[in-house]
Amino acid sequence: MAIMPVTDSMFLLAESREHPMHVGGLQLFELPDGAGPDYVSEFHRQLLSLVDVSPLFRRRPRGPVGSVGQFAWTGDDHLDLEYHVRLSGLPRPGRVRELLELTSRLHGYLLDRHRPMWEFTVMDGLQGNRFATYTKAHHALLDGVSALRLLQSSLSEDPSDMAVRPPWSPRVRTDVFGSAPRDRDHDSAFDPVRAVTELAKEVRGFGAATVKLVNEAFREQSATLSFQAPRSMFNVPITGARRFAAQGWPLDRIKAVLKATGTTMNDVMLAMCSGALRKYMLDLGTLPEKPLVAAIPMSLRTDRSVGGNAIGLILCDLATDRAEPLDRLTTIHESMLRGKAVYHGMSRLQITALSALPLIPLAVGTIPGMIRITPPAFNVLISNVPGPRKPLYWNGARMQGVYPLSIPYEGQALNITVTSYAGSLEFGLTGCRRTVPHLQRLLGLLDESLEELEKAV
Amino acid sequence: MAIMPVTDSMFLLAESREHPMHVGGLQLFELPDGAGPDYVSEFHRQLLSLVDVSPLFRRRPRGPVGSVGQFAWTGDDHLDLEYHVRLSGLPRPGRVRELLELTSRLHGYLLDRHRPMWEFTVMDGLQGNRFATYTKAHHALLDGVSALRLLQSSLSEDPSDMAVRPPWSPRVRTDVFGSAPRDRDHDSAFDPVRAVTELAKEVRGFGAATVKLVNEAFREQSATLSFQAPRSMFNVPITGARRFAAQGWPLDRIKAVLKATGTTMNDVMLAMCSGALRKYMLDLGTLPEKPLVAAIPMSLRTDRSVGGNAIGLILCDLATDRAEPLDRLTTIHESMLRGKAVYHGMSRLQITALSALPLIPLAVGTIPGMIRITPPAFNVLISNVPGPRKPLYWNGARMQGVYPLSIPYEGQALNITVTSYAGSLEFGLTGCRRTVPHLQRLLGLLDESLEELEKAV
Numbered sequence: 001m002a003i004m005p006v007t008d009s010m011f012l013l014a015e016s017r018e019h020p021m022h023v024g025g026l027q028l029f030e031l032p033d034g035a036g037p038d039y040v041s042e043f044h045r046q047l048l049s050l051v052d053v054s055p056l057f058r059r060r061p062r063g064p065v066g067s068v069g070q071f072a073w074t075g076d077d078h079l080d081l082e083y084h085v086r087l088s089g090l091p092r093p094g095r096v097r098e099l100l101e102l103t104s105r106l107h108g109y110l111l112d113r114h115r116p117m118w119e120f121t122v123m124d125g126l127q128g129n130r131f132a133t134y135t136k137a138h139h140a141l142l143d144g145v146s147a148l149r150l151l152q153s154s155l156s157e158d159p160s161d162m163a164v165r166p167p168w169s170p171r172v173r174t175d176v177f178g179s180a181p182r183d184r185d186h187d188s189a190f191d192p193v194r195a196v197t198e199l200a201k202e203v204r205g206f207g208a209a210t211v212k213l214v215n216e217a218f219r220e221q222s223a224t225l226s227f228q229a230p231r232s233m234f235n236v237p238i239t240g241a242r243r244f245a246a247q248g249w250p251l252d253r254i255k256a257v258l259k260a261t262g263t264t265m266n267d268v269m270l271a272m273c274s275g276a277l278r279k280y281m282l283d284l285g286t287l288p289e290k291p292l293v294a295a296i297p298m299s300l301r302t303d304r305s306v307g308g309n310a311i312g313l314i315l316c317d318l319a320t321d322r323a324e325p326l327d328r329l330t331t332i333h334e335s336m337l338r339g340k341a342v343y344h345g346m347s348r349l350q351i352t353a354l355s356a357l358p359l360i361p362l363a364v365g366t367i368p369g370m371i372r373i374t375p376p377a378f379n380v381l382i383s384n385v386p387g388p389r390k391p392l393y394w395n396g397a398r399m400q401g402v403y404p405l406s407i408p409y410e411g412q413a414l415n416i417t418v419t420s421y422a423g424s425l426e427f428g429l430t431g432c433r434r435t436v437p438h439l440q441r442l443l444g445l446l447d448e449s450l451e452e453l454e455k456a457v
Numbered sequence: 458m459a460i461m462p463v464t465d466s467m468f469l470l471a472e473s474r475e476h477p478m479h480v481g482g483l484q485l486f487e488l489p490d491g492a493g494p495d496y497v498s499e500f501h502r503q504l505l506s507l508v509d510v511s512p513l514f515r516r517r518p519r520g521p522v523g524s525v526g527q528f529a530w531t532g533d534d535h536l537d538l539e540y541h542v543r544l545s546g547l548p549r550p551g552r553v554r555e556l557l558e559l560t561s562r563l564h565g566y567l568l569d570r571h572r573p574m575w576e577f578t579v580m581d582g583l584q585g586n587r588f589a590t591y592t593k594a595h596h597a598l599l600d601g602v603s604a605l606r607l608l609q610s611s612l613s614e615d616p617s618d619m620a621v622r623p624p625w626s627p628r629v630r631t632d633v634f635g636s637a638p639r640d641r642d643h644d645s646a647f648d649p650v651r652a653v654t655e656l657a658k659e660v661r662g663f664g665a666a667t668v669k670l671v672n673e674a675f676r677e678q679s680a681t682l683s684f685q686a687p688r689s690m691f692n693v694p695i696t697g698a699r700r701f702a703a704q705g706w707p708l709d710r711i712k713a714v715l716k717a718t719g720t721t722m723n724d725v726m727l728a729m730c731s732g733a734l735r736k737y738m739l740d741l742g743t744l745p746e747k748p749l750v751a752a753i754p755m756s757l758r759t760d761r762s763v764g765g766n767a768i769g770l771i772l773c774d775l776a777t778d779r780a781e782p783l784d785r786l787t788t789i790h791e792s793m794l795r796g797k798a799v800y801h802g803m804s805r806l807q808i809t810a811l812s813a814l815p816l817i818p819l820a821v822g823t824i825p826g827m828i829r830i831t832p833p834a835f836n837v838l839i840s841n842v843p844g845p846r847k848p849l850y851w852n853g854a855r856m857q858g859v860y861p862l863s864i865p866y867e868g869q870a871l872n873i874t875v876t877s878y879a880g881s882l883e884f885g886l887t888g889c890r891r892t893v894p895h896l897q898r899l900l901g902l903l904d905e906s907l908e909e910l911e912k913a914v
Contacts, residue, residue, distance in 0.1 A: 017567060018571070037549065040549070041549050078891075087555075091497065091498055092498050093498070102545070105543070108569075113474065113697075115696070122548075124546075124548040125549075125582065239569065241540060241569055434571065
């Protein structure tokens with residue numbers, strides 16, 4: 001038994017029925033040649049036959065322990081693999097619609113704290129010679145980026161490799177995490193709750209000079225926007241049910257736009273989101289007059305004296321008030337440049353502090369009534385996580401796509417997480433089912449948005 | 458908005474991640490002649506097209522409200538029918554095994570308190586020209602018996618009746634509840650939490666004579682057993698995950714045994730349970746030396762001066778220490794007679810009080826550590842709820858079977874609820890997944906147990 005670091009236990013403390021604190025991933029696989037009708041249930045049976053489980057996937061929370069109510073990690077000696085590794089079916093006709101419906105539902109259920117907090121669901125009955133898997137892990141155990149890398153490291157680039165082991169197998173390389181798996185330098189360290197917890201821990205060590213610098217930088221950052229994020233339909237209290245939508249677009253289409261406009265991959269991705277959100281909110285009659293503000297975590301090089309990378313949170317003007325797609329893209333591009341410039345020359349500690357400030361309302365969001373009275377620092381969290389470039393295989397089954405599922409927060413009802421995989425940009429949209437109605441519509445609107453950009457350049 | 462009666466809100470207060478407080482039902486239907494491959498998804502689509510929902514199924518809890526933390530019932534004006542009425546698929550090969558696996562999982566998830574607390578899942582992909590439905594309702598909204606009666610009243614005895622409406626339709630007769638739907642006289646009023654809450658409410662009105670009588674009756678009731686219920690594997694703290702198993706046996710087989718032995722339907726049902734539990738625990742090496750004690754809620758005629766029926770809790774010696782099936786049946790029969798005799802001549806109030814006493818540990822079971830130190834008043838709760846005698850149809854689809862899912866409590870990891878339907882005795886076993894391993898084995902053992910009784914008479 002080991003006392004859990006505060007950065008882990010925060011996710012257990014912050015969790016409630018309305019705010020599950022787990023991340024997920026949806027993976028689509030092609031059935032390999034010659035796969036029979038029982039291929040998927042056989043795949044599941046094989047997973048259950050591999051009874052070795054690595055210590056990471058055996059640990060479960062215990063607590064609160066001790067006089068100060070800390071949580072601890074403890075090992076589960078009676079791991080019930082059948083509980084964690086599940087087989088589900090889709091109802092007919094087994095389209096992507098039915099797949100997303102089931103995935104949405106699974107992502108809304110709380111994980112059982114009496115067991116290691118992860119689940120892996122194999123999904124049978126998908127049309128078009130495919131099957132899917134949904135992975136789910138509590139954020140206290142594994143964050144989304146680590147989960148993605150772990151899956152990636154378990155798969156093979158070789159279609160004829162039949163020795164692929166599931167992510168929880170002790171045979172899977174875990175060096176994907178680098179030397180320190182939960183190190184703050186790592187992309188994966190970014191998360192609202194974690195960022196604020198880090199800040200709270202480190203703020204004690206701040207000298208007066210640091211506090212002054214962060215305060216000034218915060219004013220400067222706010223000044224880059226020249227306006228306050230408007231109140232919007234996404235910045236309200238949320239409920240427990242989730243809706244998930246996912247789709248991929250060819251990277252080549254996005255690259256053509258960025259080359260023609262001198263912008264970045266991230267800019268074009270944000271412009272797609274901007275166009276889609278604008279139309280979505282226009283249709284619902286909820287588009288604010290002022291443009292929406294997105295918060296985008298980005299890996300930044302820091303002052304050389306500290307070394308390494310740090311994650312900075314950029315507040316970006318999404319220009320949803322502009323009707324022209326290229327206007328929006330240009331505004332986004334400039335806003336991102338200004339946002340990054342604020343962090344120039346800062347130490348990692350300063351970056352952490354500055355990034356955490358706009359996230360404090362999310363971290364304290366579980367206090368009832370808070371969200372209604374505090375204006376949002378931003379309207380939507382959009383993350384872009386680099387993924388594998390080459391196609392990956394699970395015992396010959398080619399992974400067609402991989403889509404991240406994230407955590408909506410009180411006051412942040414929609415999360416957009418994007419990753420790249422084998423020539424495709426994969427969008428995963430996770431929303432509160434009640435607050436973000438007809439989330440699937442955003443997929444069609446993202447597509448329209450990209451088409452408009454293509455026509456405009 | 459109406460303040461919720463304490464008998465309803467108790468179920469919300471007593472609920473935690475580990476103790477979901479909802480009841481459920483699994484219904485099996487035959488596909489009608491000529492049903493195409495999309496029959497089940499079409500059935501689901503039709504349900505969604507009936508947008509009228511009765512007030513009972515629109516109300517959701519609001520609270521705690523007011524200074525004393527009471528809950529209230531409020532109406533949901535934005536009922537999201539697609540959220541409540543779901544379509545699920547079974548993985549191949551779609552046997553009863555896969556059906557029970559999915560049902561177990563669904564029964565372990567908490568209901569969303571932001572919405573009316575019920576769900577109806579249509580299940581596609583079942584072998585043998587069948588489909589299934591799983592109904593789930595929070596105990597604060599509807600108890601198991603009421604839910605069963607409501608379903609029953611929504612179905613038709615006429616296979617050609619194509620005007621069947623789902624249980625939540627305002628067109629469904631609700632007179633099945635009788636004049637007072639949540640009246641204590643009703644069978645449905647029986648539940649550990651409710652019984653104890655009733656007791657707490659009424660104890661203030663007890664005169665000294667009543668207290669004396671109940672105390673004496675409790676001593677007498679305990680004396681009928683001449684021993685204390687042993688500690689057993691079922692009387693421990695539980696986890697949140699559930700396992701469900703269900704099967705029906707022809708009533709004729711059970712009637713043949715009761716006629717040959719001069720016992721009752723209930724006695725033979727209990728003897729089946731006794732034989733199965735004995736063998737299950739012997740296999741696991743956990744059979745206590747002393748016999749298990751079952752608690753059985755029964756409808757009792759009360760002292761004529763009070764009128765009506767009341768639910769009494771009978772503590773029955775299950776004779777699991779005896780190897781001979783007929784010995785067990787005889788012991789059970791005699792124990793039930795003695796248990797009923799205790800209640801003879803009592804008023805309804807006295808019956809309520811006496812029945813509530815052994816249930817207090819369950820009602821206070823959410824206090825950590827309580828269960829470990831308190832010896833159990835009984836080992837397993839077994840309920841027998843009368844069901845419909847004639848076959849029922851949903852727009853021509855014959856209901857083959859209906860199986861109740863109940864609530865395991867802290868310290869009571871296994872619940873057996875039995876109902877009758879169209880010539881069959883339908884067993885529903887709901888257990889904590891961790892505490893009651895391989896629950897499905899009990900089905901085979903129940904079958905063996907009935908066969909042994911048949912051979913012995």
